[in-house]
Amino acid sequence: EAGVTQSPTHLIKTRGQQVTLRCSPISGHTSVYWYQQALGLGLQFLLWYDEGEERNRGNFPPRFSGRQFPNYSSERIVNALELEDSALSLCASSLWIRVPSYEQYFGPGTRLTVT
Amino acid sequence: GENVEQHPSTLSVQEGDSAVIKCTYSDSASNYFPWYKQELGKRPQLIIDIRSNVGEKKDQRIAVTLNKTAKHFSLHITETQPEDSAVYFCAASGSGGGADGLTFGKGTHLIIQP
Numbered sequence: 086e087a088g089v090t091q092s093p094t095h096l097i098k099t100r101g102q103q104v105t106l107r108c109s110p111i112s113g114h115t116s117v118y119w120y121q122q123a124l125g126l127g128l129q130f131l132l133w134y135d136e137g138e139e140r141n142r143g144n145f146p147p148r149f150s151g152r153q154f155p156n157y158s159s160e161r162i163v164n165a166l167e168l169e170d171s172a173l174s175l176c177a178s179s180l181w182i183r184v185p186s187y188e189q190y191f192g193p194g195t196r197l198t199v200t
Numbered sequence: 201g202e203n204v205e206q207h208p209s210t211l212s213v214q215e216g217d218s219a220v221i222k223c224t225y226s227d228s229a230s231n232y233f234p235w236y237k238q239e240l241g242k243r244p245q246l247i248i249d250i251r252s253n254v255g256e257k258k259d260q261r262i263a264v265t266l267n268k269t270a271k272h273f274s275l276h277i278t279e280t281q282p283e284d285s286a287v288y289f290c291a292a293s294g295s296g297g298g299a300d301g302l303t304f305g306k307g308t309h310l311i312i313q314p
Contacts, residue, residue: 089243118301128244128289130301143301144201175243187232187251187293189302191243 087112089178089192097198098166106161106195110178117159118179118189119151123172134159163197171199202227204292206305214313219280221308223290224272232293233266233273234302239286247288248275277310285312 090109098104110117119131130143134153142149151161157178163170173196177189203226213219225233234249250257250264250273257264261280266273277284287309291302 120301127306128291128302128304130303133301141301188234188246188249190246191236193243 091192091195095196102166103164106174108176109158114178114180115157116179118177119161120175121172166199168199202292202303204303204305206290210309212311219277221275221288223305225292230292234291235275236289237286280312282312
């Protein structure tokens, strides 16, 4: 069974630019979660998508957004990049059928560097 | 919202000894508590989890205990080996199950001394 995949693996952007990061969940999983792992800040919850809709978001500004496609893959978009957006962007997938499965499995991450 | 505290931030043990990492949480409605292991440059890997209706769970050399009254849970690793060296994260899921995402502790860097 293929795990969660993410692309690209590394990305370098300039402050003020926009970036799009991609995630494909484990086959059969319907939920995608996005987390950010910045140095010294641990893993922080950003967004939760299930069945194509944004279900919840963490305490982050509106320039952080995303979407989920009919095949359950997801994109995370950051507008107006700031230096402090430099981090490892992680997505995780889970199965949510009425009663949530809870277990979340992570992808390898995208290392985003903003200069 | 949920807040998770994790201690210690760094733990060094001799190979073969046991290691214990402790976490506390704030939301009494939280009902799911996973532990992740992250090796340098790798993704976090789910190693064990416990739900709020269980007090203890074991899987070979690792075990997790949960005290709902005190709102704390712990990871126990016995007979530590060099490959156990990594950063370990505890997490808690609020009353909405996965709806709130997972709230993570800051991590414990476990170092196994040969």
